[in-house]
Amino acid sequence: MVKPFFDTDKYTREPASPTVIAFHKAIKDLVRSHMEAGGNWNAFVFGEQENVVNADALQAIEDAFLKTGYRYQGSAMISIEEEPEKYQILATATNSEIKLPPPDANGRILCGTGDNVVQFSENTVGTALYVRTSEQVLSLLEDGVPDNTIAIIDDSGGTLTAPVLEYFKGVVCMGGTVRSHLGILCREYGIPCLMNSGVAGIEDGDAVEMETSAAAKTAEAYQKNIEMTANIWKQC
Amino acid sequence: MTLPITYAQLLETNNLVQACNDESYWLCVTRTVQESKLFPVPAYMLLSYLMVYYRYPELLRKIETSMRAEDIGDRSRNMGIKTQASHIAWCMPGFYLLAREYLISMGLIRPQDGVEDLVYLMDFWKRHQLSWHRNDGHISNKEFGHRSQILPERLLQIFEADLFECRQGDSLHEAAMKFTATVSQYIFLIHCESRIGLANTGPYKFGDNRELLVRDFMDLSEGDYPWMDGVATDVPYNNLTIPMVVEDCHFYLVDDWASFESEPEFKAEKVVSVGLYTSDTLSEGYMPVGMDSAEELAKTFVDLNETVKEASAKLWKRIAGWSREEMMDAGALTYFSVIKDLAHVAGVYEFDDWMTIDARAERFRPILNDEYGRDCLGELLGSMTNPNQQINEYSMMQHSNLPQRMFSHVPYSILADGDFTATCGRTQAGTSHMSAKTGKYRTTRGLLDLDDYNRLARDFTPKVCSDKFRFLDENWVKYNYDTPLADELYRAEQESSRNLQGKGAGLKRVDLPPSPPPSGDLLALHGLAIKKMSTADVVADILGLEVTDVSTALEAAVAAQQVAIVRDAFMLKPAGQAALDAAYPKMFAGLRASEDFVAAYERFEVVNNDLKQLITDWQTLEIAGSRVPNDHSNKDYDDGIIDRLGTLHDRAETVLDVLALAETRLGRYTDKLLVALEKSEDGETDFVSGARVESYHTVWFELHEDLLRILGQERDE
Numbered sequence: 001m002v003k004p005f006f007d008t009d010k011y012t013r014e015p016a017s018p019t020v021i022a023f024h025k026a027i028k029d030l031v032r033s034h035m036e037a038g039g040n041w042n043a044f045v046f047g048e049q050e051n052v053v054n055a056d057a058l059q060a061i062e063d064a065f066l067k068t069g070y071r072y073q074g075s076a077m078i079s080i081e082e083e084p085e086k087y088q089i090l091a092t093a094t095n096s097e098i099k100l101p102p103p104d105a106n107g108r109i110l111c112g113t114g115d116n117v118v119q120f121s122e123n124t125v126g127t128a129l130y131v132r133t134s135e136q137v138l139s140l141l142e143d144g145v146p147d148n149t150i151a152i153i154d155d156s157g158g159t160l161t162a163p164v165l166e167y168f169k170g171v172v173c174m175g176g177t178v179r180s181h182l183g184i185l186c187r188e189y190g191i192p193c194l195m196n197s198g199v200a201g202i203e204d205g206d207a208v209e210m211e212t213s214a215a216a217k218t219a220e221a222y223q224k225n226i227e228m229t230a231n232i233w234k235q236c
Numbered sequence: 237m238t239l240p241i242t243y244a245q246l247l248e249t250n251n252l253v254q255a256c257n258d259e260s261y262w263l264c265v266t267r268t269v270q271e272s273k274l275f276p277v278p279a280y281m282l283l284s285y286l287m288v289y290y291r292y293p294e295l296l297r298k299i300e301t302s303m304r305a306e307d308i309g310d311r312s313r314n315m316g317i318k319t320q321a322s323h324i325a326w327c328m329p330g331f332y333l334l335a336r337e338y339l340i341s342m343g344l345i346r347p348q349d350g351v352e353d354l355v356y357l358m359d360f361w362k363r364h365q366l367s368w369h370r371n372d373g374h375i376s377n378k379e380f381g382h383r384s385q386i387l388p389e390r391l392l393q394i395f396e397a398d399l400f401e402c403r404q405g406d407s408l409h410e411a412a413m414k415f416t417a418t419v420s421q422y423i424f425l426i427h428c429e430s431r432i433g434l435a436n437t438g439p440y441k442f443g444d445n446r447e448l449l450v451r452d453f454m455d456l457s458e459g460d461y462p463w464m465d466g467v468a469t470d471v472p473y474n475n476l477t478i479p480m481v482v483e484d485c486h487f488y489l490v491d492d493w494a495s496f497e498s499e500p501e502f503k504a505e506k507v508v509s510v511g512l513y514t515s516d517t518l519s520e521g522y523m524p525v526g527m528d529s530a531e532e533l534a535k536t537f538v539d540l541n542e543t544v545k546e547a548s549a550k551l552w553k554r555i556a557g558w559s560r561e562e563m564m565d566a567g568a569l570t571y572f573s574v575i576k577d578l579a580h581v582a583g584v585y586e587f588d589d590w591m592t593i594d595a596r597a598e599r600f601r602p603i604l605n606d607e608y609g610r611d612c613l614g615e616l617l618g619s620m621t622n623p624n625q626q627i628n629e630y631s632m633m634q635h636s637n638l639p640q641r642m643f644s645h646v647p648y649s650i651l652a653d654g655d656f657t658a659t660c661g662r663t664q665a666g667t668s669h670m671s672a673k674t675g676k677y678r679t680t681r682g683l684l685d686l687d688d689y690n691r692l693a694r695d696f697t698p699k700v701c702s703d704k705f706r707f708l709d710e711n712w713v714k715y716n717y718d719t720p721l722a723d724e725l726y727r728a729e730q731e732s733s734r735n736l737q738g739k740g741a742g743l744k745r746v747d748l749p750p751s752p753p754p755s756g757d758l759l760a761l762h763g764l765a766i767k768k769m770s771t772a773d774v775v776a777d778i779l780g781l782e783v784t785d786v787s788t789a790l791e792a793a794v795a796a797q798q799v800a801i802v803r804d805a806f807m808l809k810p811a812g813q814a815a816l817d818a819a820y821p822k823m824f825a826g827l828r829a830s831e832d833f834v835a836a837y838e839r840f841e842v843v844n845n846d847l848k849q850l851i852t853d854w855q856t857l858e859i860a861g862s863r864v865p866n867d868h869s870n871k872d873y874d875d876g877i878i879d880r881l882g883t884l885h886d887r888a889e890t891v892l893d894v895l896a897l898a899e900t901r902l903g904r905y906t907d908k909l910l911v912a913l914e915k916s917e918d919g920e921t922d923f924v925s926g927a928r929v930e931s932y933h934t935v936w937f938e939l940h941e942d943l944l945r946i947l948g949q950e951r952d953e
Contacts, residue, residue, distance in 0.1 A: 006343045011626035011639070015341075016619060017611035023603050028343040045349050046660045050596060053344060059602040072607035076276040078560045079606045086605065118501060134274065134556045141549070155273040159429045162421050163552050179266055179495060181424050181431060188417035190504055219489070219497055222266045223635070 002035045004028070018070070026061040027053060075155070077133060100201045100234075108209060108233035111201045114194025115217040116230040117178045117186055124170040124192040124210040125235075126150035128202050131161055140164045150208055152199065153182065165189065170210050172197045172232060178217050194230055207235040241355055243651055250645040252358040256329045257643045258634040259378040263326070263493050264617045265635065271610065272429045276560060279609030280428065280567030282338065286597035287572040289335035292328070293353035294663050295579065295589055296360050302582035302694065305360045309367025310701050311581050313386050315515035315522065316452030316477035318577040320368065320435050321384060325376060326492040327432065327574045329361045333643040334616055340644060341615075341622035347644040348656035354646065364578075371710055382489040384437045387450070388710055390729045390741070391521070392440055395448060395479045397735040397748045399511040400530040403822055404504060405815030406757045407792040408530050411537035413504045416478060418541050419453045422548045425555065426455060426464065428567035432574050435494040439487040443745070446508070447487055449496065451478045456544070457678035460576060462591065463566055465675035467550040470543055473514040474678040477522055481509040505818075512536060517581045517693050519680040521700065524732055531788045534757070538795045561669045564604070568593060569668065583694030587673055587686065592666025617642060699728040717741045758819050760789035761798065761812055766941050769807045778938065780901050816945075824946045827898055836894035837943055843888050844940060850880055851925050851933050868921060878916050881924065881932065885913050899946070905939040 006012075006028060015021050034044060034052050044052070066086060074080040074087040103109050126148040131137065137160060145167035152172045153161055165171070165185060171193040173182050178195050186193035192212040202208060214230035221228040271277060299308075312319040336354070339345040365375045372385040402409035423433035433454045439447040457471040458464050482498075485506040489497040496502070512533060513522035526536025558566070569591055579585040615621045620640040631639040650656040676683040681692065699705065705725050708716075716722050723740035730736045735749050763775040763786070772787040779786070790806045793799040798812030808816075827833050854877045856863040857870070868874055889906065896903035912932040915923040925933040944950070 004343060005346045006623065009623055009626075011628060012623040013621065013626055015615050015623070016621040017607075017615060019605070019608040020612050020615055020622075023608060024342050031343045041346075042657055045345055045657055049344060050599070053599070055599040055602060058600060062602050062605075072605045073610075075271045075273070075278075075606045075610060076560070076563070077273050078558070078563060079276055082560050118503065132273065138553075138556070155271050159275065159425050159552075159555070160273045162425050163549050165421060166417065175271055177266060181429065184431070184495075185417065185421050185424065187502070188413075188420050190413075190417075216501055219266045223262075 002039070002041065004032050004035045005041075007032070019065070019072070022065050022070075023061060026064070027058075030057060103236050104233075108235055109201070110231055111208070111234045112172075112197055112199030112232040113229040114172060114197030114199075114210075114232060115178050115228065116212060116214045117183045117193040117195060117216060118190075118212075119214065119216045120192055120212040122213055124150065124212045126169040126208065128152055128206045128208045128234075129204055131164075134160065137161060137164055140167075150210065152202065155182075166191070170194075170212070172199060172208075172210060174198070177222055179219070194232065197232065199232055202232075202234055209233045209235060241351065241651075243648070245355055245359075246646060246648060246651065248362075249355045249358050252329070252362060253333060253354075253643050253645060254641075255376070255378070256326075256333055257641060259326070259376070259492060260330055260333075260617060260642055261620075261633065262378075262635050263491060274555070275429045275563050275567055276604075276606050276609060277429050277567065278613040279604040279606060280564045281571060281613055282609055283564060283593070283597060283600065283604055284568040284571030285331050285335035285338055286600055287568060287594050288331040289339065289350075290594045290596045290660050291572070291589070291663050292332055292575070293350075293357055293659060296357060298584055298589075299578050299582045300360070302584050305363040306367040308578055308581050309364045309370070310706055311517065311698070312364070312368045313370070313388070314391075314698055314700060315517070315519065316435065316450070316454065316475050316513070317516055317580075318432070318435075318454050318574060319364075319581065320386075320437065320452070321377060321490075321492050321494040322432060322435070323574045323577070324361065324364050324368070325494075327571075329358060331571065331574070332357055337622070337624065337643055338612070338616055340624045347624075348647055348650050350658070350660050351646055351650065351656045352658040353660055377490055377492045382491050383439070384490055385440060386437050387440070388729075389713065390726045392448070393743060393745075393748060394730060394733045394736050395450075395511060396442060396745070398524065398527060398733055399479060399481060399509040400527075400533055401509045402530070403508065403758065403819050405817075405819035406761075407789070407796045407798065408510070408534040408537070408757065409504070409507065410796050410798075410815070411534045411541070411792075412478070412480075412510045413507070415537040415541045415544070416451070416453075418544050418548070419456070419476070422456065422544050422551075423453055425548060425551055426461065426468075427570050428563070430567075430570060431493070431495075432570065436490055436496050437494070438490060438496075442481050445484050446481050447485070448479055448481050449487055449490070451480055452476070453478070456547075458675040458683070459677050460573065460585075460590065461566075461570065462670050462673040462675075463551070463554065465671075465673065467554060468547045468678075469675065471547050471678070472540075472543070473525065475514055475516055476525070476540075477513040477515060479511050479513070480507055482506040483508045514680060516680050517577070518689075518696055520698050520731065521729065523680060524734070527734060530757070531785075531792055534792050535795070538792070559669070564601070565593065565669045568597075569670070580689070580693060583690045583692075585686065585690055585693075588666060589663070591670070591673065592668050594666050595664045596660075598667060700725065713741065757789040757792060758816070758823055760786045761793055761808065761816055762823075762942075762945065764790065764799065764806055764808050765813065765816055765945065766938050769802065769805050771805050775806070778904065780904050820945065820948060824948075827946050828948065830898055832894060833898040834947065836891050836898075837947060839891045840888075840895070840940075840943065843884065843891060844936075846884055847888075847933075847936060850877065850884060853877055853880075854924050874921060878921075878924065881913060881916065885909065895943070902939070902942070905935055905942070908935040909939075 030053055071088045072086055080087045100109050129149045129151055131151045131153050141163045145164050148169050150170040151168045154174045166189050168191055171186055171191055173195045174197055176182060176195045180195060183195050192210055194210055210232055211230040217228045371388055372380055374380040377384045400408060427433045435452040436449055438449040442448045453476045457468045457474040459474050483506060485498050485502055487496050487498045511527060512525040514525050515522045526533045573590040576590045620642055624644055625640050627639050627641050629639050633640050676685055677689045708725055713722055726741040727738055730739060759779055760775060763779040767775055772790055773783045776783040776786040790799055793812060794801060798809055798815055800807045800809050855866055857866045892906040896906060908930055909932060912923045912930060912935055922929055923931045925931050
């Protein structure tokens with residue numbers, strides 16, 4: 001009986017995330033059973049493995065995992081749409097549940113921060129609009145983007161908002177870094193943009209101000225974890 | 237079994253693996269793991285890595301049956317296709333090593349499995365990289381301190397001589413910037429939310445305060461990706477290269493992912509000259525596109541912008557209708573095929589090799605949900621928290637100082653015990669959920685079917701890559717530039733150059749023809765701003781330019797939304813005014829800095845006050861203490877005023893001469909003032925202050941407006 005290589009590892013550790021732990025453990029169990037049943041590694045690795053760890057076996061691993069009641073966090077809309085039974089339903093906090101700080105001397109309430117992509121001489125003021133679905137983008141494409149729209153976008157890719165991006169006055173993106181695709185695109189278009197943002201208490205139609213006069217976040221700041229953020233305010 | 241791999245080879249392989257190791261961590265740490273609302277990006281990335289693991293070694297071997305890696309590297313230096321950074325520079329080894337580590341983390345292979353594949357792939361990478369980087373002598377941008385100076389002098393000279401100067405606000409600048417933004421976005425969409433269709437190389441020194449960055453935009457038309465069939469048919473170029481010169485902006489970082497950083501920040505206003513080229517494996521290097529004049533180039537950018545915008549909208553709608561499986565496939569195929577252009581250069585591209593998913597990768601699809609994709613990728617290349625990525629506790633990884641290693645080394649024990657496997661084996665049949673490829677392949681020789689494309693590629697060698705020239709490197713040129721052979725090499729590259737055709741090898745930077753000043757566009761806009769609303773011939777007359785040039789410039793400005801056409805005349809729009817306001821400080825920097833010019837302007841203002849009084853006296857009479865309109869019935873009174881105008885003109889001339897000495901075209905006002913004065917003296921009294929003719933006052937007023945704009949002053953009245 002041959003012990004699989006991964007069962008002897010001086011510096012081993014468990015992976016960090018639940019799906020990785022579960023799937024990799026289950027795959028290793030398949031490998032271990034095969035080896036314990038007298039498998040030969042060299043015959044297995046680029047040969048028998050394709051029958052042992054095949055699509056059916058991997059599907060069975062997923063089925064067993066989902067039977068525990070676990071539901072995945074989705075990121076692409078299509079994944080949740082096509083297989084809603086496998087994914088968590090996203091709960092969004094309503095604004096009444098969020099406690100915001102009092103207004104500052106300029107009558108603004110601090111609602112969040114982000115990483116500034118390009119430093120402009122002035123802050124950017126406009127009207128907040130969450131852009132989340134391709135249906136929404138399609139209607140913006142057909143009806144036009146209202147003037148002064150500051151788009152609040154969840155993902156750091158540029159494709160969801162691709163056809164309408166250039167018409168936004170500003171972009172607040174909840175993910176990514178200043179070097180992400182959306183950051184690159186906004187830089188090309190000269191659109192004020194904050195990446196890696198966190199906002200709370202902003203609703204569609206609110207007048208918001210992005211602190212685009214703040215310094216742009218540098219690669220060094222990311223690497224060394226230096227705090228370098230720009231503020232996002234709501235005007236009250 | 238006999239080991240074909242030596243200790244020295246294995247040492248080198250592990251070193252190359254480690255180089256990718258350190259740099260991959262650095263590249264990943266400044267970006268968060270990619271997530272998208274549209275595409276399941278991390279999930280398709282994992283699928284693509286697995287495809288890479290099982291197919292690259294064999295496909296690379298197939299490529300080398302036609303052309304060696306280092307020979308392809310020679311070709312790669314001469315065109316903007318996907319054989320550069322990030323494609324070969326990082327993706328080829330990066331994807332393969334990530335796949336290997338991923339499979340190790342699942343317990344499906346050991347670090348000593350597929351060793352010959354690994355040694356071969358890293359060696360292919362090394363040979364291509366060293367050849368591609370031949371002129372700067374490095375293996376990667378990382379090794380060069382994040383820089384890539386790929387191009388030879390002969391091509392950089394052509395760029396310097398042929399690019400067109402532009403300034404923020406002029407129509408070329410505006411059109412070029414708009415196009416780079418639109419095409420970048422189009423590229424992210426084509427490539428399923430990834431940046432692999434964009435490349436940046438450089439920087440190159442272009443004088444004291446200028447640097448060149450070469451920007452490539454690839455796979456824009458119908459070609460390898462079946463999803464471009466029908467949506468990109470009208471895009472006339474598959475690859476475009478925009479060499480871009482910036483002023484007062486230093487690119488201190490250009491990495492192996494082809495991203496750049498600069499100090500101060502790169503902004504559109506830093507760009508001071510641009511060009512446009514296309515290239516592919518069938519072209520003699522970079523072929524100019526719309527490069528006969530600045531106006532033609534601006535128009536080309538405007539037209540391409542529209543074409544790409546339309547293709548973008550069509551593609552976006554197509555993608556919005558895809559199923560998750562189609563999105564997974566398109567993304568995985570895009571990533572996997574990032575090095576496919578190697579096969580095009582070698583003329584051995586086959587659709588099934590590059591656009592189908594190998595069964596050994598396909599089997600993993602059931603576990604590739606969004607969350608697993610995100611977390612598994614994050615653990616592999618971010619937190620490195622897989623068991624196989626941990627090493628002894630005294631270790632300090634570069635950048636992170638943690639006892640981790642993104643990519644496992646091959647154990648040297650295999651040299652003693654022979655316990656390893658050589659290769660993952662032959663390519664297996666693949667599948668795809670994408671629609672079948674129906675369109676043709678856009679090349680610099682038109683739309684081709686694949687067989688012709690491959691055949692032409694196999695039969696073609698660009699002149700500068702021919703046996704006669706391929707080893708005549710920069711070092712050889714240094715000591716042999718005065719030979720007929722060097723001239724021949726330079727002339728081969730210069731064939732399609734507007735300014736350097738036939739010039740040969742002897743030129744240095746100082747010998748290049750001076751760049752023409754920023755195109756006439758801005759001056760035409762400036763002329764229109766003075767005339768307010770007028771036709772091209774009137775604007776041309778005031779500026780002393782050709783009517784056709786002004787007409788072309790104003791038409792381009794109409795396309796750029798800077799000028800409107802109202803009742804057959806041109807009129808400046810607010811955007812045109814804003815463009816001028818932005819451009820004036822640089823446009824007239826010399827005049828604003830000239831003490832003589834500014835002093836002359838101040839004297840002009842004094843004369844101006846006198847002229848205003850004189851015109852008032854011309855238009856009105858003082859009768860019994862009150863001013864009444866001059867009905868010009870008192871000839872003596874009028875002659876007296878015209879005499880005064882003659883005297884004033886004599887005083888003005890000394891000022892006007894100084895102004896015209898500094899800015900020649902201002903001399904046209906002096907001529908026109910003299911004509912108006914003479915006509916007034918000859919009895920055509922309308923030429924003193926008439927508003928409908930080029931009267932003395934009209935011309936004077938326009939000159940005043942011109943001077944105020946030149947110096948950035950407000951009219952004080």
